[in-house]
Amino acid sequence: MNILDRIIVEPLEQFCEKIIRFMPNVLTSVVMLIIGIIAGSVLKGAFLRIFKAVNLDKYCERFGMVDMLAKSGIEEPVSVILSRIIKLVTIFIFIVIALQSLNFPSVTMIMDRFFLYLPNVFVAALLLFAGYILSSFGGRAVLIAAVNSGIRSARLISRLVRIFILLLSLSMALEQLDIGKGTIVLAFSILLGGAVLSLSIAFGLGGRDIARKYLEKKFMKDDENDDIQHL
Amino acid sequence: MKKIDKNDGITGRKELRDSLRSMKRADILVGIPSYNNARTIGHVVKAVQAGLAKYFPHMRAVLVNSDGGSTDGTPDVVQKASIEDFQSILVRHRAIPVFKIATPYSGIPGKGSAFRTIFEIAGMLKVKACAVVDSDLRSITPEWIELLIKPLIDDSYDYVAPLYHRHKYDGTITNSIVYPLTRALYGKRIRQPIGGDFGFSGKLAEFYLSKDVWETDVARFGIDIWMTTTAVANDFRVCQAFLGAKIHDPKDPGADLSAMLYEVTGAAFDLMEAYEDVWNKVSGSEDIPSYGFQYAVGLEPVSVNLERMVDKFRLGVEELGSIWKEVLSPDIIDFLYDVKKVSVDNFHIPSEAWAEIVYSFAIGVHRKIMNKEHLLKSLTPLYMGRTASFVIETAGSDSAEVEAKIDELCQVFEHKKNMLIADWVQQGGFHEHS
Numbered sequence: 001m002n003i004l005d006r007i008i009v010e011p012l013e014q015f016c017e018k019i020i021r022f023m024p025n026v027l028t029s030v031v032m033l034i035i036g037i038i039a040g041s042v043l044k045g046a047f048l049r050i051f052k053a054v055n056l057d058k059y060c061e062r063f064g065m066v067d068m069l070a071k072s073g074i075e076e077p078v079s080v081i082l083s084r085i086i087k088l089v090t091i092f093i094f095i096v097i098a099l100q101s102l103n104f105p106s107v108t109m110i111m112d113r114f115f116l117y118l119p120n121v122f123v124a125a126l127l128l129f130a131g132y133i134l135s136s137f138g139g140r141a142v143l144i145a146a147v148n149s150g151i152r153s154a155r156l157i158s159r160l161v162r163i164f165i166l167l168l169s170l171s172m173a174l175e176q177l178d179i180g181k182g183t184i185v186l187a188f189s190i191l192l193g194g195a196v197l198s199l200s201i202a203f204g205l206g207g208r209d210i211a212r213k214y215l216e217k218k219f220m221k222d223d224e225n226d227d228i229q230h231l
Numbered sequence: 232m233k234k235i236d237k238n239d240g241i242t243g244r245k246e247l248r249d250s251l252r253s254m255k256r257a258d259i260l261v262g263i264p265s266y267n268n269a270r271t272i273g274h275v276v277k278a279v280q281a282g283l284a285k286y287f288p289h290m291r292a293v294l295v296n297s298d299g300g301s302t303d304g305t306p307d308v309v310q311k312a313s314i315e316d317f318q319s320i321l322v323r324h325r326a327i328p329v330f331k332i333a334t335p336y337s338g339i340p341g342k343g344s345a346f347r348t349i350f351e352i353a354g355m356l357k358v359k360a361c362a363v364v365d366s367d368l369r370s371i372t373p374e375w376i377e378l379l380i381k382p383l384i385d386d387s388y389d390y391v392a393p394l395y396h397r398h399k400y401d402g403t404i405t406n407s408i409v410y411p412l413t414r415a416l417y418g419k420r421i422r423q424p425i426g427g428d429f430g431f432s433g434k435l436a437e438f439y440l441s442k443d444v445w446e447t448d449v450a451r452f453g454i455d456i457w458m459t460t461t462a463v464a465n466d467f468r469v470c471q472a473f474l475g476a477k478i479h480d481p482k483d484p485g486a487d488l489s490a491m492l493y494e495v496t497g498a499a500f501d502l503m504e505a506y507e508d509v510w511n512k513v514s515g516s517e518d519i520p521s522y523g524f525q526y527a528v529g530l531e532p533v534s535v536n537l538e539r540m541v542d543k544f545r546l547g548v549e550e551l552g553s554i555w556k557e558v559l560s561p562d563i564i565d566f567l568y569d570v571k572k573v574s575v576d577n578f579h580i581p582s583e584a585w586a587e588i589v590y591s592f593a594i595g596v597h598r599k600i601m602n603k604e605h606l607l608k609s610l611t612p613l614y615m616g617r618t619a620s621f622v623i624e625t626a627g628s629d630s631a632e633v634e635a636k637i638d639e640l641c642q643v644f645e646h647k648k649n650m651l652i653a654d655w656v657q658q659g660g661f662h663e664h665s
Contacts, residue, residue: 062557062600062601137602140601140602140605141605143551144489144605144608144609144611145489145608147543147546147550147551147609147611147612148487148488148543148608148611150539150546152546154546154550155550228400228401228403228533228535228618229397229401229402229403229533230402230403230404230488230491230492231402231404231405231425231491231495
């Protein structure tokens with residue numbers, strides 16, 4: 001009997017005791033998870049209404065974000081996508097809280113590290129967003145200025161400006177995320193320096209006359225101005 | 232209404248204040264805004280002096296040069312310029328000498344700030360009538376001063392707009408956009424709303440000064456259209472005076488057309504926001520009284536590079552179509568693509584399409600569809616196309632026929648105004664609808 005107690009009953013009692021001690025944590029986690037799902041759905045609905053009220057989809061269309069998303073195969077309106085992201089983020093936050101309430105030391109440690117890294121992700125996302133807006137704005141400004149100056153390769157120049165700004169913001173975002181910190185700066189410097197150097201050599205040393213003629217032919221139509229006083 | 236800061240304008244400058252106090256008051260003020268115009272301003276000052284001596288000999292007159300910090304000695308030229316021998320131009324000596332003030336203006340650099348200083352001095356001296364003339368004029372005569380001032384003094388007008396004879400290809404922004412738009416919006420046929428040489432009453436100068444616009448774009452550019460529109464929209468009595476030919480120093484050839492277009496159309500469209508409750512009630516247009524004896528003027532020929540203009544239009548259609556799609560109707564877009572394909576000889580943008588384009592851009596600015604500067608600068612190739620079309624259309628026309636064509640365009644703008652009003656209302660414009 002004693003042996004049976006020691007081998008089976010005692011460990012079983014201990015296990016039950018642990019289970020009973022752990023149950024409130026599990027219950028708390030489950031409750032948190034349910035709250036998270038409900039809160040996520042409520043927030044999704046609320047933000048969707050706000051986005052519709054402020055005509056977010058229209059503004060995104062003007063900034064060219066709808067086109068960009070369509071090119072990536074996303075057909076849904078930006079307001080729906082954003083409200084869905086808000087729902088998922090809310091649920092995710094509640095999952096994290098639920099996991100922490102289980103009181104597993106390893107999970108707590110991972111969560112702490114994750115939360116410390118989160119601001120970097122936020123800043124990187126902001127940098128990418130700002131880069132996108134700036135590239136659209138700069139690209140359009142260059143396109144209009146180049147067309148008004150009669151430059152034939154206006155679209156090419158505008159695209160190059162857009163790509164340059166996007167690359168710049170991407171490298172800044174990656175640096176913020178601590179991904180290949182040195183490598184990216186180095187690669188970017190080499191790329192930019194290389195491009196400038198090759199252009200200098202090509203147009204400066206390799207044949208000034210050819211470069212001049214090429215530029216004249218490529219970019220300028222003719223120099224014959226008219227005398228019209230527009231005002 | 233913004234209260235004027237004591238240190239903001241001329242009242243902050245003791246020397247000028249003292250000299251104005253010593254003058255106490257004046258009847259007439261002629262203002263000349265300038266920036267590096269030493270080459271031409273001497274002639275303008277002399278013409279103004281002669282005009283004041285000949286036509287207003289018994290009135291207290293002051294000539295104000297409001298300078299933007301010229302480095303070529305413009306203020307010195309103003310101070311030194313005087314008519315040595317009045318007899319030679321058949322002018323009797325003035326009973327009261329002309330008082331001359333050459334002062335730098337303060338505030339944002341631009342013609343508007345220069346005018347603000349002129350308005351302030353006019354207010355301090357309680358003048359009855361003012362005139363402003365450009366400092367780069369070569370064709371100004373003493374009669375201009377009479378024509379710009381007399382209607383204010385004798386017939387109690389508040390605003391005198393200029394009327395010039397210009398080459399048929401000169402002033403194309405005025406002819407194709409500003410005149411038709413202003414006429415259709417406010418119902419007054421002011422032929423040169425941005426002429427640059429105006430007469431206005433002391434009362435109107437005070438009204439201008441009371442407006443809180445001196446820290447906005449009006450201070451930099453757009454003052455001409457702002458003055459005209461403000462006068463018309465606020466029911467001041469308006470007339471125009473025929474001044475003859477307008478010949479001025481050639482403008483900087485490097486001056487950017489798209490920047491010019493942005494400044495002028497931007498100012499006109501901004502005024503549409505400010506006076507939407509005025510222009511939406513106006514339909515049709517009426518003539519305004521004209522002063523001066525009209526005569527034919529020999530004008531310098533203007534060379535036009537048609538091929539280049541059409542090329543710029545084509546390049547615009549090719550590259551800026553995606554931007555225009557935001558503001559123009561699909562029909563107009565299709566039409567532009569069709570016009571792009573035709574040869575220069577058959578190139579034609581009709582008045583109807585042009586009026587719709589201008590109104591659509593106005594709506595685009597009203598809707599804040601994109602950055603205003605981008606949108607308005609993208610109008611440049613379309614304007615080039617319309618100008619080329621106008622040049623082709625009027626190649627063999629004399630000035631009367633050209634005027635008839637411009638009048639026809641204005642009528643189209645007037646007819647299509649309903650479309651503008653409908654779109655404006657749709658976009659939440661007009662106070663009673665919002």
